[in-house]
Amino acid sequence: MDLPLTAVDATAELQQRFAGLLARHQGIVLKVARAWTGGTDDRQDLIQEISVQAWRAFPAFTPEKAQFSTWLYRVALNVAISQQRGQRLRQRHHADMAPEHIEQLATTSDTAEDAAQLAQLHALIQSLPPLDRALLLLHLDDYSHQEIGDVLGISASNAATRLHRLRQQLRQQANPTPTTRG
Template structure:
């Protein structure tokens, strides 16, 4: 393929998989403007890297997640060094973007609590839980994040345990 064909192929894949980028940006960005900027940055990095995509070695969604999460985590680390940034907890408008707008407007309280919990995780664990909630296999999660399947299972177990602990504490205090 060359030039125009590559661009058309990329645009078709972008349209098909753009929801993944929106979900990643919604989990890592702290507001609508930052989310939009992150989506643009991820899209630009995907296009710059597209020549290196080899469909025989990885599914497009796996490759896309790897790049999107790397861009998001890098931006998150840069932001951490800027003390003026404030955390904006996930709100319903974030959940609508994350869920693609399909019935999330009436999300139950546990879903809101879950996404608020996800927002408290460090960038790697946030990526891990995002992929897990997207029903990705441990093999694919390991491939995207560059860790072993055993590490995926261990980290997910710890995240689940932390989540259960928070839910138990919230129930005990009546919150």
């Protein structure tokens, strides 16, 4: 005879399921945290906050509506954007604070040139507006236009258009052409 699950058993089962999914998709959290923070301490704080907020929202997650990875991306991006907004507000109120310095990227690159290119890419991603930054991260993770739209709350065609414009903008920044006078 099977005994009914107690609330403690159900919570433990839910925690175990969440921990397994989060561990499998931890790369999403790490990627978002790296794109939205400059320092190791800030990155760890953001990773922790994303994990907490994802756990709080997990009971409402429905696998029929979205894949866990898509849902987690949305949670992570929302937390990162909210945290960035909060930091900007605090900085306005505390203008006497010294600006933060961007930490050197810890890379496993074989050459200094690779490390420099990676640092340049990281700086470029950091400089993008939040929506463009999220769009680029999702694109680099090979999400389809539909999946990007689902995560960001825009249509697939809007995601495709924005991504096309972003790629053009990035190409221009990477290879600026001198203006000619006519």
